[in-house]
Amino acid sequence: MKAKFNNIKISGLSVVVPEKEINIYDEAQYYDNSVKKIDRMRKMVGFYKRRVCDYETTPSDLAYDAAKNLIEKMVIDVKSIDILLFVVQQPDYVNPACAYFLHDKLGLSKNCLAIDINQGCAGWVYGLFVANQMIASKTAKRILLLNGDTPSPKIDLSNRTTAPLFGDAGCATLIDYCEDNIESYYNIETQSSGFEALIEPYSGTRFRLDVQNDNDFKLMSELREIRYATPNGVCVSPFSGYMDGLAVFDFTMNVVPKNIKELLKYSNNTQNDIGTLCLHQANKQIVQTVGNAAGFNEEKVPYYAFETYGNNTMCSIPTTIATLDKNSSKEKLLCSGFGNGLVCASALLNLKDTKILDIKTFEKPSYVKTRNEYIKYWEKKFKGEN
């Protein structure tokens, strides 16, 4: 699907990352204590540093902190926000939507619509696309788009194909109607035949616990103990995510460069017109390969964000934007997110008037309780004691 929008601008952007940094050179025990093996990974895929949260931090915590930062630094009247969009794949609760929770915590207006969108690595571009449609339809003038993802806590550290890859992050983007001539172009493609290439197969109602059936409790606890050996010898739990790396790479190579070239043509631009190609930071190898196949010079396709923060899924394009040189031209940024679905979502954006905040270190919201505190809290609720 292709679309063009006008009179809509991205007013502000804030990214937060957890304080804890892991450096792959501190994980030599997983590489037979061989610096040479780590060097190989560093050179081939760009594994280096990543930011990870603790087990009790959720995507909504990170998104809330990014939103607070944006609201404070830009002095935004929260009552002026017409719609809250929250892109999340690991919500705090399956029901109700996490956007309601954030709507409450941020003190948004009763007239403000709150919606969750389930998308992964293309989630920022997806959110922008939906926001643009809503403003273009004249139902909203101001939209707060939040993104949050915490892939790292679910991954076993011994899983060397995915553990060094992912980082955690949250992001807030303010999108406004404007009188200025600010155009954006989108090209979104869905290849749902690759649905199982990136998946958490045991995460939803296909593996619903039958509370009437004691055997189901037993089956579930047995399933939780299982570890399957992957072809590269890694033991993974079926409850963590599954990635068919080669199939995803195949999709990326066949679909993404073409999608980007189509968008250039649709918007009457060439590679030379684009300031920076901000690709989803899947890994260094993929960023370089896609950039090259799409016809861009290497210096226009940064992968610094991957090496510094890890692949923080739907926040990786905003993270890339926040790490660009402050003086670089942002009038024509081509952004492309690709991943689970499988989907590819590219956008040509004009961020020349966007307030891009420095990447902030995450501070846990004061309302967040520990796991044990939550258990006691809900126990009281169930018993009608509070």
Added chain:
Amino acid sequence: MKKEEFLTELEDVLQREEPCKETDDLNSYEEWDSLSKMAIMAYYDKNFGIKLTLKELKEVNTVTDLINLAGDKIQ
């Protein structure tokens, strides 16, 4: 590209310390992992304009098989 040149390049693509020989069985290389397969796909695309498929790479056993996939681009 000359065959000898490709063999040197292959060492770099796979980030391998030892020289690659035509008769080598790739499956005996510690470095012949999914990352290397992706790197080969990227290398063929960039240098030869050849888009290898997963199926083709899965059928590759020796360095010679890999060279054959480049057709007349490696002589």
